[in-house]
Amino acid sequence: LDHHIARARRERRVFPRFHPAFFGCLCGWHPTMADDGTEGAEVTVSQAGASLNPDAAEFRPTQTPPSLVFGGGDHFLSKYTTDSSTKASSGLRRRAADASAGQAIPDRVNVQLNQLIVHAGMPERILQIVDENFDQLNVVNLTTALHRLASVSLATKKAALRREPRFRRLVTRLSDTVRKADPATLKPQDLSNVVWALTKLGIQNAILFNLLADRIMLRLDSFKPVNLSMTLWAFARSGIHDEKLLQAASIEVKKQLMDFEPQQVANTAWAMAKCGYVDQELFMRAADQALATMEMYQPMNFSMLVYAFSLAHLPHQDLFEQVAKKCTVQALKHSFSAPNVVGNLALAYSESQVYIPELYEAVAQVCVASIHDFKPKQLVTLAGSFAKAQVKHDVLFKCVSKHVAKNVEDFREDIQDLFNAFQALGVSKNEVQRALEEQEKGPAAPLSLRTFLLIVALVLLTLVVWRI
Numbered sequence: 001l002d003h004h005i006a007r008a009r010r011e012r013r014v015f016p017r018f019h020p021a022f023f024g025c026l027c028g029w030h031p032t033m034a035d036d037g038t039e040g041a042e043v044t045v046s047q048a049g050a051s052l053n054p055d056a057a058e059f060r061p062t063q064t065p066p067s068l069v070f071g072g073g074d075h076f077l078s079k080y081t082t083d084s085s086t087k088a089s090s091g092l093r094r095r096a097a098d099a100s101a102g103q104a105i106p107d108r109v110n111v112q113l114n115q116l117i118v119h120a121g122m123p124e125r126i127l128q129i130v131d132e133n134f135d136q137l138n139v140v141n142l143t144t145a146l147h148r149l150a151s152v153s154l155a156t157k158k159a160a161l162r163r164e165p166r167f168r169r170l171v172t173r174l175s176d177t178v179r180k181a182d183p184a185t186l187k188p189q190d191l192s193n194v195v196w197a198l199t200k201l202g203i204q205n206a207i208l209f210n211l212l213a214d215r216i217m218l219r220l221d222s223f224k225p226v227n228l229s230m231t232l233w234a235f236a237r238s239g240i241h242d243e244k245l246l247q248a249a250s251i252e253v254k255k256q257l258m259d260f261e262p263q264q265v266a267n268t269a270w271a272m273a274k275c276g277y278v279d280q281e282l283f284m285r286a287a288d289q290a291l292a293t294m295e296m297y298q299p300m301n302f303s304m305l306v307y308a309f310s311l312a313h314l315p316h317q318d319l320f321e322q323v324a325k326k327c328t329v330q331a332l333k334h335s336f337s338a339p340n341v342v343g344n345l346a347l348a349y350s351e352s353q354v355y356i357p358e359l360y361e362a363v364a365q366v367c368v369a370s371i372h373d374f375k376p377k378q379l380v381t382l383a384g385s386f387a388k389a390q391v392k393h394d395v396l397f398k399c400v401s402k403h404v405a406k407n408v409e410d411f412r413e414d415i416q417d418l419f420n421a422f423q424a425l426g427v428s429k430n431e432v433q434r435a436l437e438e439q440e441k442g443p444a445a446p447l448s449l450r451t452f453l454l455i456v457a458l459v460l461l462t463l464v465v466w467r468i
Helices: 002-010 020-026 088-100 108-119 123-132 139-152 155-163 165-180 188-200 206-222 225-238 243-259 262-274 280-292 299-311 317-326 329-333 338-351 357-369 376-388 394-406 408-425 430-441 449-467
Strands: none
Touching: 108 123, 108 139, 123 139, 123 165, 139 165, 139 188, 155 165, 165 188, 165 206, 188 206, 188 225, 206 225, 206 243, 225 243, 225 262, 243 262, 243 280, 262 280, 262 299, 280 299, 280 317, 299 317, 299 338, 317 338, 329 338, 329 357, 338 357, 338 376, 357 376, 357 394, 376 394, 376 408, 394 408, 394 430, 408 430
């Protein structure tokens, strides 16, 4: 095999050289993407209702273990991996095994197309590659294209992307390919990345999700923890809940739970709770595992886990107490996406009626220090959580009142919920109310031309009379 590769290069025939970053790019990750404040996580849980944190489902890459959502699901598209250290004999054996298993051996053209798609940094370029090579795309190329579009598209541009004819053609082709393919040839990481990408792009196609659920069910025993948690997260975020899939996935998660990383545990618990499928045995085992490995949990992980328990209406005093001990001001203030973290914590503890003064104090201090990083809904939800727990923190609410008054237009949609929280705690709303009244009055209307000319005429007439 090495001999043929060398010969092809000598003859200047196209043969791709793979860069190590290639596989990271396939997963939607590159060195500059750490701590990007998404995507994400345009990812809010707006369907969860007024009592839920609108940003609770946001998962973004962290400085610690890679995000299971952005990690691409194991070695994404691993069938196209080339390793110069791999011996030719092992490569031939692998190709023979793939052929005997009925899996398509990737053509050189498909490998090159995948490399082009991965290195295309703009949605327009990805669509151009897809359009120019449409008839040659296989399921891996289609999955890569969709995943890359979900990774590089700005949240403000996704609605326009969904209306783009080339994009709609891509999704239709992917749907047809998945429908016609032998389920055994669909890899778990491909399936999990497809549902992740569809969710990130805001595509709520029930027919396509049901098709993918059927294919996932057939391969569920081959799913690894990262594939399971990513798939469940995507279905929960999409709002399309398949009870059969949830039931089968719950069984598989319990089999592999010991191999789940902290973020995978948190995401899985949240997804189950969000879908309304609460397997108490699974949740209790997840809590026990978290307690045994709490030193591995980062703020984003443990805040999401306790939020999942509150969403599932499952009390677990020991878990909540141990998490509270980790919630120091220093840890929360320097955590990734601090507004999401403290919002999840405040909501989880208030909804579960677990009152730990030290936790609320830490949350309040972090909020005061980073209040400009909060979105309006996050800040209103945080105020509501303190009100429900009957925790009146004077410094926090003075800071919130001042911030809202300065940015009152941004809070107009949620102002009544904020006033309800203020009223419940006896906090004055005068400052915010004055800002609202001043905004409603608006600036003084400019003089019309007719009025201006009339004033000038009166001034001239006065001068003439005075001279006479």
